Amino acid sequence: MKLGYDYIVIETNQLVSFLKEVKTNHLSIINLKQIDQDIYSFYTPIYQRYIIKKLNLKITKSIGILHYLLLVLRLPHIFFTIAFVASLIIYPCFIYNYKIAGTNTKVNKELKIYLEKNIPYLHTSLTYEELNQLYDHIKDKFSKEIDYLNIYQNGGIIHIEYTNAVNNKKQTLDYNDYVAKKDGIICKVDVKKGNVVVRLNQYVKKGDLLISHLIEGTDQKTKIIPTSGEIYAYTYYRYKLSIDKNNLSKEDNFEYLLFQIRSKLPKNVKIDKEKVISYDIIDKKLVLEMQYVFIENIAVKEK
């Protein structure tokens, strides 16, 4: 039997007598070795411990599975073992947590409230039928927010996985032409739908057609297509501002005028260039004239 052994060290000058006693008591000895003069060591099977006690031998150490098994079954370890085994059996019988896997925080929060209300802490574990019912309820309740739903129970935890509902709103198609709202030179074309009738670096005037809803196919037939997009162009502006000469100190005049002009610039444009055209005194007034090159979307729907 190789399940477990006790290791024993004895001190005797009459080993033969000891062996005789061992034989009389039907004890088995394994690996008898002489450690020192009159000191011997050997192993005995754990199941013969009662003989060891009878012979008043001292166990130095023990090895093997049986040894650990006996350790576990001893007091007070037996209580911990029973508690551990009981927890393994009892814990999966109750629900003590939920795990929701989804990206919509609002839905997650509502799901948690819903679960806490319907399945309180330490509720008995759900049957397949109850899980199916829960699935149907959640699917109905969150039909607008959830597309795919999966509910399963793993031990004492209910797992809920879902994917967000795809936005199925109908898009209204637009068949208007897009025209230029200002003069400019085309620098960027960002058109999703429609027939683009201008090229990059092309100069366009206000009212020129940029995106058309008509396109001619290879069969020479004209088709009507929806239009959508943005066309960016370099546009040119001049701003002129004047103040009374005596109003400010000499050093602040230019900065003040520049600041005033800049504050009047449109906000939805990107400034490409800024240039001072003139800075003069005309009729006792300081006059600043600036030129700007903007990059802006010039495409607007034709009405």
Added chain:
Amino acid sequence: MKKLSLSYIRKGGNMLYIQKNKILIKHYQNVMTLKENLFECTLDKQIISISGNHIEIRYYGTDEILLYGQFTQIKMT
């Protein structure tokens, strides 16, 4: 299956299995001498003396003894 390196002597109710460095004695009665170079035990009506080097008991049971070592001589008296 027959082990080629194993031989045995059967005399009366006793049995002796001999391998290269192992000797198994069945149905022994008492150990008389246990030294590093000599082992003696009584059998039913005989005494068996085993001489050699580094003799040690690998297994000591109620009815059998397994010896390990470098054996040089076995005497039955």
